[in-house]
Amino acid sequence: MTKRTPPYSPEVRERAVRMVFEHRDEYASQYEAILSIAAKIGCSRETLRHWVRQAERDQGLRPGPMSAEQKKIKALEREVRELRQANEILRKASAYFAQAELDRRFKP
Known part of the structure; x- marks a missing residue:
């Protein structure tokens, strides 16, 4: 950006x-x-x-809100957005590896 x-x-x-x-x-x-x-x-x-x-x-x-407060709010909103993205990535990775583990266990 x-x-x-x-x-x-x-x-x-x-x-x-x-x-x-x-x-x-x-x-x-x-x-x-x-x-x-x-x-x-x-x-x-x-x-x-x-x-x-x-x-x-x-x-x-x-x-x-004063200028300093607005900057802090903006930074916190950015941090929340990044943490939500990281959580979504971890959730998808966890589901992927759980499915891979199930597939590996039940393969003949």
Whole structure:
């Protein structure tokens, strides 16, 4: 699996989120601030909205998992998936060898 580089650097993300927080009062709503700043930064409004929501979760302003928690959840889900695959392989191997043992015992 190839790892793709994100189109926006962490510095750009942090700057855009900081701009939304700093200039929120100049707009009628946070979403209008996001629309305006997204156009200036050159990203989509949804992308910036996701960044802002995650920053709010990381700061404890919004309920939900923080960035570190999300990384840990993702790693644990990957580990569970790998362990399930390993268990399936072992289950099939066990069945194969059990059948081979039965075939060997009853051959005349």
